[in-house]
Amino acid sequence: MKIFRKVKDLQTCLEQEREAGRHIGFAPTMGALHDGHLELIRMAKRDETFTVASIFVNPTQFNDPKDLEKYPRMPEKDAELLLSVHCDALFMPTVDEVYPPGKDLTLHLDFGALATVMEGEFRPGHFQGMATVVNRLLDIVKPDKLYMGQKDYQQLCIVRNMIGQLQLPVELVMCPTVREADGLAMSSRNLRLTPDMRAAAPIIYASLQALKTEFKKEPAAVVIQKATDRIAGAGLRPEYVEVVNGITLQSVQNWHDAELIVACVAAFAGEIRLIDNLVVKGHA
Numbered sequence: 001m002k003i004f005r006k007v008k009d010l011q012t013c014l015e016q017e018r019e020a021g022r023h024i025g026f027a028p029t030m031g032a033l034h035d036g037h038l039e040l041i042r043m044a045k046r047d048e049t050f051t052v053a054s055i056f057v058n059p060t061q062f063n064d065p066k067d068l069e070k071y072p073r074m075p076e077k078d079a080e081l082l083l084s085v086h087c088d089a090l091f092m093p094t095v096d097e098v099y100p101p102g103k104d105l106t107l108h109l110d111f112g113a114l115a116t117v118m119e120g121e122f123r124p125g126h127f128q129g130m131a132t133v134v135n136r137l138l139d140i141v142k143p144d145k146l147y148m149g150q151k152d153y154q155q156l157c158i159v160r161n162m163i164g165q166l167q168l169p170v171e172l173v174m175c176p177t178v179r180e181a182d183g184l185a186m187s188s189r190n191l192r193l194t195p196d197m198r199a200a201a202p203i204i205y206a207s208l209q210a211l212k213t214e215f216k217k218e219p220a221a222v223v224i225q226k227a228t229d230r231i232a233g234a235g236l237r238p239e240y241v242e243v244v245n246g247i248t249l250q251s252v253q254n255w256h257d258a259e260l261i262v263a264c265v266a267a268f269a270g271e272i273r274l275i276d277n278l279v280v281k282g283h284a
């Protein structure tokens with residue numbers, strides 16, 4: 001696996017791969033890698049792409065400076081994990097390499113109601129920062145396929161919208177959420193959970209599964225309240241539980257309101273904010 005820190009060096013390598021007729025697959029990450037991230041790489045390899053992973057803790061998408069500061073960083077271990085799944089290239093740029101000083105690369109796109117609900121409501125500026133960095137990384141890597149996780153469902157919808165608005169020549173591939181044996185969605189943030197909170201956190205997925213069953217018979221308001229109570233009952237602090245149209249991300253009231261329906265949760269386990277979601281109707 002080749003490791004690059006400079007845009008130019010990565011681009012020279014990718015140019016050669018393209019000339020050799022290879023397609024480029026790309027999985028952007030913020031590091032502290034786990035099996036969910038590695039699954040993106042496995043998918044890209046199965047698609048026979050020259051697979052590039054990036055590790056960049058993007059300062060512009062953190063609205064809480066403490067969260068940015070405490071974000072786990074372990075580049076050597078990450079590189080070993082990527083090597084173990086035969087990733088072809090790792091891009092680990094500095095902040096100045098991604099955002100050259102003096103150049104304003106902020107992306108000003110209007111994502112409409114997609115970006116004002118759920119994460120958009122509770123993490124102001126997050127999606128503008130996220131879209132800016134994904135757009136910048138796509139501009140650097142110019143992949144044929146972009147691999148992203150269903151775990152961050154709203155992020156995926158916004159990236160899909162961005163690709164559409166900018167008419168970028170890239171295919172977005174969604175990777176199903178990879179979970180721990182007890183159902184907890186894998187996340188770099190899980191490393192920061194106290195033992196008590198780690199033991200309580202699987203209630204998020206358990207509540208989503210119960211909601212999926214209940215929603216066939218009961219209205220959204222009722223199943224949302226039940227899930228909220230379950231999560232709070234286990235000692236977590238739910239920030240939101242939403243049942244939304246999987247395309248528009250707007251709330252639905254009943255099972256028949258949309259073909260694709262997704263339940264989404266954000267909850268604090270101690271001071272760690274966790275998110276998860278589950279398709280409750282249709283196929284994402």
Ligand code: AMP
Binds near residue numbers: 028147151175179
């Ligand atoms: P992050 O490092 O958290 O920015 O995530 C990088 C990519 O990995 C994003 O596309 C995430 O959606 C994806 N990802 C994170 N956790 C998981 C998971 N448990 N299962 C599948 N994909 C994931």
